[in-house]
Amino acid sequence: MKIAIGNDHAGPDYKIAIVNMLKAKGYEITNYGTDTVDSVDYPDFGHPVANDVSDGKVDFGIVICGSGNGIAMTVNKHPKVRAALCWTKEIAALARQHNDANIISIPARFTSIPQAVEMVETFLSTAFEGGRHQNRVDKISC
Template sequence: MKISIGNDHAGPDYKKAIVAMLKAKGYEVTNYGTDSEDSVDYPDYGHPVANDVSEGKADFGIVICGSGNGIAMTVNKHPKVRAGLCWTKEIAYLTRLHNDANIVSIPARFTSIPQAVEIVETFLTTAFEGGRHQNRVNKIACQ
């Protein structure tokens, strides 16, 4: 499975831990994130992840910024992208199960690194339930 990841200055340590876990599980990872805590603009790191997911170059994406909101708003501008802001594993589970999210957005300033790793593990191992949720997901995209 191919995963793209991007982060701003709030997430380098989160990204390192998540990438280590992903590689240990055999995932192929494309890293667009910064490794520095020097201030950067999160859209510069979110757009490449969203492009990969939108174009089918990645199966899923992971984005990280301070609140998780700005980078989620950024990636959700792309066609075929459904990003969910997740600060617990339970929300990650539901955003996959009910919303068929393909990018998880993590708020680095509101989760710990172990929580973030757990969120990603849950997100990647939960399948979309379909059924009554499919019609709702179909209505998300603007025509």
């Protein structure tokens, strides 16, 4: 499975932990995130992730910023992207089951690194349920 990841200055430690877990599971990672805590602009790291998801170059995306909101808003501007802001593994599961989310947005300032890793594991291992949810997902795109 191919995963793109992008983060701003709030998320380098989160990214490292997530990438280590993903590599241990055999995932192929494209890293668009910053590796420092020097202030940067999250759209610069979110747009490449969203482009890869939208273009089908990767199966899923992971984005990280302080609140998770700004980078989620950024990636949701792209066609075929359904990014979900998640702060628990239960929300991550529902984002996949009910919304067929293909990017998880993580709020680094409001979750711990172990929580974030657990959310990503849940997100990637949960299937879309389809059925009654498919019609709703179809209505998301304009």
